Amino acid sequence: MKTLLIDKDRYMIKTASLDKITGKWKGAVDTAIDVYKKVFGESLVSVYIGGSVACGEAIEDKSDIDTYAILNIPQEKVEEIVKTTLDAERLKLDSAFPFLTKFEMHAYSLDILGIRKQFQLRLLAVCVYGRNFDTDFPNYPLTRETFQKVRISMSGDIEKARLQLQKANPSQSEYSKYVATGARWIAKRLIRNAGTLSLWKGNLYTMNVPMMAEIFTEAYPDKKTEINVLLSWVDNPPNDANIVLNVLNTFGQWLIEEDERVFGKIE
Numbered sequence: 001m002k003t004l005l006i007d008k009d010r011y012m013i014k015t016a017s018l019d020k021i022t023g024k025w026k027g028a029v030d031t032a033i034d035v036y037k038k039v040f041g042e043s044l045v046s047v048y049i050g051g052s053v054a055c056g057e058a059i060e061d062k063s064d065i066d067t068y069a070i071l072n073i074p075q076e077k078v079e080e081i082v083k084t085t086l087d088a089e090r091l092k093l094d095s096a097f098p099f100l101t102k103f104e105m106h107a108y109s110l111d112i113l114g115i116r117k118q119f120q121l122r123l124l125a126v127c128v129y130g131r132n133f134d135t136d137f138p139n140y141p142l143t144r145e146t147f148q149k150v151r152i153s154m155s156g157d158i159e160k161a162r163l164q165l166q167k168a169n170p171s172q173s174e175y176s177k178y179v180a181t182g183a184r185w186i187a188k189r190l191i192r193n194a195g196t197l198s199l200w201k202g203n204l205y206t207m208n209v210p211m212m213a214e215i216f217t218e219a220y221p222d223k224k225t226e227i228n229v230l231l232s233w234v235d236n237p238p239n240d241a242n243i244v245l246n247v248l249n250t251f252g253q254w255l256i257e258e259d260e261r262v263f264g265k266i267e
Contacts, residue, residue: 004123004205010141012205014134016126020056021049025065028097029053032067032105033129035089039081045110046070046133050125051207064102068125070133075109082107119150124207144200144263153266154193154259158252161186165241165248176239183237183244187230191216194227194255197262209234226251 004012021029033047050066052058058065071078086105093103108117121127122137140146164182168175188209195212198219199205206212213231217224229247238244 003208003211006142006203006205010143011139012123012142014123016050016054016124018126018128021053021126021128022056024097024099025053025058028065028093028100028103029067029128031093031096032065032103035086035093035105036067036069036107036129039085039089040069040071040073040107043071043073044069044130045072046130047128048121048125049128050120054124054126060099062101064104065097065100066104066125067106068121069105069107070113070130071107071109073109075112078107078109116150116152119146123205142200142202142205147196147200148263151196151259151263151266152189152193154190155256155266157186157189157193158248158256161189162245162248165244168241170241179241179244180237180239182241183233183239186244186248187233187237190252190255191227191230191234193259194220194223197258223251223254 004015006012029049032049036044036047046069048068048070050068052063053065057063086107090103090105093105094100097103113121118133118137119140122134122139127133140150161182165179168179168182172178191209192207192212194216195206197216199212199215202215206215210231213227216227220227226247230251
């Protein structure tokens with residue numbers, strides 16, 4: 001999903017649709033459905049596809065594929081199956097579809113589909129198998145109140161990245177690759193979270209990283225240097241954990257504080 005426009009009442013208009021999933025991307029989607037069926041059997045309620053693939057905007061060698069399974073079993077059981085079976089199947093798909101940067105597979109019990117997940121599935125994804133929840137989940141207006149409820153925890157993202165980077169061992173052969181992967185991930189997350197600080201004031205919703213960086217810079221011109229550093233990491237991430245940690249401890253901390261100032265404590 002790149003951009004959602006809004007109607008006269010500021011409700012966001014979904015752009016993801018089945019007919020936009022074509023070519024080799026459809027092959028990857030069909031395979032994901034088959035894997036979920038194989039792993040979860042009769043417990044599988046729905047499969048959703050999100051991101052650029054669902055909007056027909058995926059780019060070879062740059063886009064990943066985000067897939068979501070909804071199950072009618074407790075989340076504890078879902079997580080057990082993910083660890084014992086689904087994770088291994090997902091790794092096979094990374095090799096089977098080399099034109100994707102990563103094959104993402106997420107599984108959730110119906111019992112835990114709270115407002116954040118409902119927002120994501122309703123507006124940023126499309127049902128490709130099973131029950132379609134679009135008429136069950138509400139639509140959302142582009143307002144500060146919506147983002148108060150559905151935004152992802154900025155402090156949680158930063159803490160997750162910090163813990164991963166602190167585990168990095170410079171003596172290991174995969175150190176540089178490990179750090180670069182973490183830096184790229186947290187850069188995208190922080191840019192999108194930063195853009196959300198003022199995105200709700202505009203006339204569109206987007207998850208496009210460069211657009212989010214521009215939206216943030218217009219609202220916070222004094223932070224242009226910091227956001228441009230993160231933007232550069234998307235294509236050229238650093239391979240030194242200390243560089244990333246320093247940004248998390250400075251600009252990252254500022255973002256946490258500003259997020260709470262704008263939206264309040266996360267629910």
